Amino acid sequence: MRVRIFMSIVVISFVIGACSAPLFMVGKGEGRGRFLGSNSKAMYEMLCASGDLEKILAVTHFNQEMKDAFYKANCLDERSSDKVKQLYASMTPAQRKDIRTAFKEKGYSVNGGSC
Numbered sequence: 480m481r482v483r484i485f486m487s488i489v490v491i492s493f494v495i496g497a498c499s500a501p502l503f504m505v506g507k508g509e510g511r512g513r514f515l516g517s518n519s520k521a522m523y524e525m526l527c528a529s530g531d532l533e534k535i536l537a538v539t540h541f542n543q544e545m546k547d548a549f550y551k552a553n554c555l556d557e558r559s560s561d562k563v564k565q566l567y568a569s570m571t572p573a574q575r576k577d578i579r580t581a582f583k584e585k586g587y588s589v590n591g592g593s594c
Contacts, residue, residue: 502567504590505582507531512590516553516563527554535581541574549578 506512507528513522517529532553536546545566552562567575579589 504563506588506590512588515567516560516562518558518560520553523558524553525566531585531587535578537588538581538584539574539577542577543561549574 502515504512504514507525511521513519513525526535532550536550539546542550549563549566551557552559552566569576570578582589
């Protein structure tokens with residue numbers, strides 16, 4: 480009985496943790512998907528050096544301040560995965576859907592995010 484309760488707690492914790500993941504994965508073409516906010520060189524090249532993130536943000540309904548903060552946290556010298564996570568966590572569900580939809584419209588595959 481104790482094992483069953485313990486296993487139930489483990490499963491529930493896993494589900495809650497997976498559903499509250501702060502970010503989602505994006506990928507383009509046959510390339511490997513990466514979590515938004517990743518500080519990897521590949522993510523920088525895919526979103527920033529290519530100019531894609533600017534195009535993605537242009538089709539969102541974000542105000543200019545949010546667009547600038549999102550771009551800065553992902554692409555400029557002070558880019559930070561923690562800042563991206565904080566921005567994403569501060570978004571409304573509609574804004575989260577908006578950014579995921581914008582990525583899809585610009586040819587990216589989107590996986591994960593809120594359940």
